[in-house]
Structures are given as C-alpha cells and as structure tokens.
Ligand code: AMP
C-alpha cells in the first residue's frame with residue numbers, strides 16, 4: 564500500500580494542464596489566463612478632469628485669487644471646442660477632456676459665479692496638473708495589462724473590458740463527471756425504503772467539484788450490475804476526470820475496478836495508507852489523444868469527502884493550470900492537547916480554535932460514517948500513523964474545507 568505523499572506524487576505525474584482555449588471573459592472567472600493581454604488604447608484616452616469645476620491656466624491664479632471669463636461648458640462625453648487663453652476658464656465636469664490651453668482644474672467648491680457671467684476663484688497654490696489625470700497615465704496602448712498565468716476575478720473582467728476584450732484565451736475548467744454506484748442508493752428527493760439510503764455523495768461531490776474550479780456533470784446512480792455500470796462509466800470517460808463513488812472496496816459487488824479495466828483505464832494505484840479513504844482507486848485512460856483521469860472513491864461519505872479534498876481537488880487544480888506549489892497544504896497549531904491513536908495516517912475533522920484561524924480544535928466524532936458531525940468541521944488535521952500525545956501549540960498540517 565502506498566503512502567499519501569506517493570499517491571500525491573503519482574497524481575502530479577499524470578494530471579497534465581489542459582490545453583488553452585478561447586472563452587467568453589464572463590465565463591472565465593476563476594480560470595488561469597493563457598495569453599498576455601495588451602491594451603488597445605491609452606487610458607485615459609485624453610488628459611482628463613478629475614473634479615467638477617473649472618479648467619484654468621494655473622499661472623492666472625498665482626496670487627491665489629482671480630476673476631475669469633467662462634468660455635464654454637464641457638461635460639463628460641463631449642469634447643472642448645475652444646482654447647483657454649489667459650484670464651479665461653472653461654466649466655468642466657469629472658471625466659471630460661481638458662481644453663487646449665488649460666493646465667489645471669479648480670474644484671467647484673472654490674469658485675463663485677459672478678453676475679456678469681465670469682467666475683471668481685479663490686484657490687491659493689493651484690499648481691500645473693492639479694486635478695488632471697494625464698493621457699495614458701493609467702495604461703498605454705500596447706502595454707501588457709494582464710500577464711499569462713493570472714487568475715481571472717471580477718476585477719480582471721473589468722480590466723479586460725477596458726481594453727476591448729470580451730473573449731480571452733484561458734485554461735478551461737476541467738470537465739468532471741460524477742457517478743454514484745450502489746444498489747442501496749435512492750435519489751435525494753426520495754424517502755429511502757428498507758435497506759436503502761439516500762445518495763449523499765453525488766450532490767456533495769458535485770458541490771466539491773464546483774468549489775474546486777471544475778465543471779461538474781452528474782451521471783446519477785448506477786446499480787451494482789455490470790451492464791449499468793459499463794454504460795455509465797463509458798459516458799463518464801468522455802470528461803477530463805471521472806469521479807466514481809462506491810464499489811472500490813472488497814465487497815462482492817465492488818465491480819468498479821474490473822469494469823474500468825475492461826474500458827482501457829489503466830490502474831495507477833489502488834489503496835492508500837490513510838484513514839478514512841484507504842480503498843481509493845486512481846487510474847487513467849489515454850484514447851485518441853485525450854486523457855481521462857479516473858478516481859474511484861470509497862462510498863462511505865466521510866471517506867468520499869476526504870479523498871476528494873486530498874486527491875481529486877489536486878487533480879482538478881493541476882488540469883486547470885495550478886502547480887504543485889500552489890497546492891501545498893496549510894499548517895495550524897492545536898488549540899488544546901490531543902491524543903491521536905491509530906495505525907494509519909489520519910485526516911481528523913477540526914474547527915477553528917480562534918477567530919484569526921491560527922489554531923484548530925479537533926472535533927468529537929464517531930468515525931468515518933458520521934458525516935453529520937462533520938458539519939462543524941472547518942478543516943481536516945493530518946496526523947501521522949501511530950499513537951501520539953500532542954500539546955496545545957503543536958503544529959499539524961491541515962486541509963481547509
Ligand atoms: P462501498 O464503498 O460501495 O462499499 O460503500 C461503503 C459505504 O458507503 C456503504 O455503507 C454505502 O451504503 C455507503 N455509500 C455508498 N455510496 C454512497 C452514496 N453515494 N451516498 C451515501 N452513502 C454511500
């Protein structure tokens with residue numbers, strides 16, 4: 564049986580970044596940019612007023628006071644038609660282009676309209692350039708505004724819009740299919756009959772995939788019979804990653820590994836020294852230039868959750884263009900003493916121990932079938948194999964949920 568770090572190493576080896584593809588900027592939130600985006604304009608495109616007020620010649624205000632002739636009014640979206648000469652000013656609004664001749668803007672609060680149409684300004688110390696944003700001072704035409712590798716957020720969509728881009732080349736979201744297997748499963752909306760349980764893993768995995776930056780597709784429930792499993796697995800293999808829940812343990816109806824083998828999926832590992840989640844299966848199919856990674860997660864809901872956070876999330880991140888360095892786990896301090904017993908490395912649920920999220924408190928829980936108790940969990944603490952007593956303040960590696 565391999566270790567967690569050997570399993571992670573094998574995933575890193577097989578999870579290759581997806582090829583870049585064009586996408587609508589609005590659909591690409593969270594994706595990594597796969598091109599350098601350059602500005603097609605100067606921004607601002609002209610010397611721009613940053614205040615509502617008057618465009619003036621700063622030298623006219625050398626004494627701090629002046630009464631000036633108002634030659635026109637320039638609103639945002641319009642262009643000046645006149646040149647400001649000495650002893651003249653133009654009424655100007657925020658965002659409008661500065662007229663020829665003017666070299667400063669005085670804010671409206673420092674001005675007073677006179678009865679003869681002129682304006683009186685009392686503004687000591689107005690310097691050249693005051694309240695003017697010079698052309699191209701934010702960005703110049705041809706300059707890279709977003710470098711390849713940048714993760715797109717709402718902010719970047721705004722920058723893209725400013726430079727005329729509603730389409731960008733990105734690493735697309737990995738397509739991930741989810742197949743829940745088991746004769747005992749009923750759909751969420753059904754009341755389970757005798758011997759039946761609701762399929763909680765399917766919806767949970769769909770949500771985990773979305774949170775991890777994947778594009779999730781639910782294939783529903785497959786019964787533990789070869790024909791149903793085969794047909795649904797074949798569909799699932801069209802994606803970048805197929806995640807199966809259940810059917811990879813040692814039960815008589817754990818048929819998943821043999822059906823995957825029939826469909827040319829090569830096993831990379833089966834079973835990892837870990838608790839919960841030991842039966843996890845990982846493989847890959849290469850067919851016609853396309854690769855599909857396959858994860859068979861143990862059906863136990865907590866095992867499924869833990870294996871996803873530990874292994875599948877990593878694969879989604881790598882396909883989406885992250886590097887192993889981006890995916891390092893966190894470290895926290897134990898808020899209180901803790902005794903860990905067990906012969907396998909263990910992922911143990913914990914909640915934050917303080918508001919600054921520096922420390923963690925392990926939860927009381929009844930083991931890996933106790934998904935409900937996990938509801939209080941903020942993170943999973945990773946304890947090495949063996950019995951050990953930890954003190955408050957000891958550092959433990961952790962996966963934040
Ligand atoms: P398996 O890995 O198929 O042997 O299943 C292990 C345990 O997890 C059994 O108790 C199953 O009933 C339970 N289980 C399997 N699949 C699911 C699922 N999709 N949702 C909730 N529990 C499940």
Ligand code: MG
Nearest residue numbers: 745809810862
């Ligand atoms: Mg099963």
